[in-house]
Every structure is written in C-alpha cells, then in structure tokens.
C-alpha cells in the first residue's frame with residue numbers, strides 16, 4: 165500500500181466518522197425539538213402571517229395609503245389559499261364566499277382610489293374573518 169492510498173483510507177475514515185457524528189447530533193436536535201412541543205409548523209406560520217397582513221391592510225387604509233392596499237389584499241388572498249390547502253374541511257368553500265368577495269371589492273376600491281369604498285370593504289373583510297371563525301368556535305350552550 166502506498167502513502168497515497170493510506171491517506172485516502174484515512175480521509176474516508178475521518179469523513180465517515182464526521183458524517184456519523186453529524187447524523188447523531190441532528191437526530192438528537194430533532195428529538196429535542198419534537199419534545200419541546202412548540203415547533204413552528206408551516207401552517208401556524210401562515211396563519212400568523214394572515215393576521216399580520218390583516219393588520220397591515222388596516223394600517224394602509226387607516227393612513228389613506230391606498231397604493232399599499234392592493235398588494236396587501238393579494239398577500240392575504242395567497243395566505244388564505246395556502247391555509248385552505250392545509251385544511252381537512254371544506255369550510256372555505258362553504259363559508260368563504262363573503263370573504264373572497266370582500267377582498268375583490270377592496271382591490272377594486274383601491275384601484276379606483278376610492279377611500280370610502282376601501283373603508284367599507286376593509287370592514288367587510290374583517291367581518292368575514294370574524295364570522296367564519298365564529299363558526300369554528302364550539303357552539304354556545
């Protein structure tokens with residue numbers, strides 16, 4: 165065996181050991197993460213973003229910054245479509261109509277630079293969030 169193949173074996177051994185150690189470390193990290201019970205899933209993240217976007221939307225209308233309304237409404241739509249994709253129920257199909265309609269009204273109002281209509285449509289969007297969520301709450305006695 166020449167020096168070159170010896171060092172090649174050595175290198176392979178070092179690499180194999182490092183990979184093993186790294187896998188073990190990763191496995192332990194993953195186990196600790198699962199045990200912590202506060203992992204941030206994609207679904208939770210999306211929902212959080214949905215709430216934040218509603219706040220951005222309210223801010224945009226509140227400050228009369230209608231140019232920001234359209235992209236914000238579009239973001240809200242995309243997050244809602246994503247959440248809809250995660251759900252195991254068809255609640256967006258059954259109760260989402262007023263929500264999608266309010267978002268379209270909002271975009272039209274912003275495009276027309278109509279502050280009054282944007283204000284009403286923002287309230288309609290918020291109302292439809294609340295109404296759909298009210299349906300999700302356990303029924304009152």
Ligand code: HEC
Pocket residue numbers: 211212214215218240251255256257259260261263289290292293294296297300
């Ligand atoms: C048509 C029904 C519907 C509409 C409209 C709707 N949501 Fe939701 N939302 C849901 C459902 C269903 C869930 C998922 C609940 C679950 O899986 O635990 C959800 C989850 C959420 C969550 C996470 C709640 C939690 O317990 O983790 C937030 C926050 C949220 N939505 C905010 C909003 C906001 C803000 C709007 C309006 C911009 C909105 N939603 C509009 C149906 C709706």
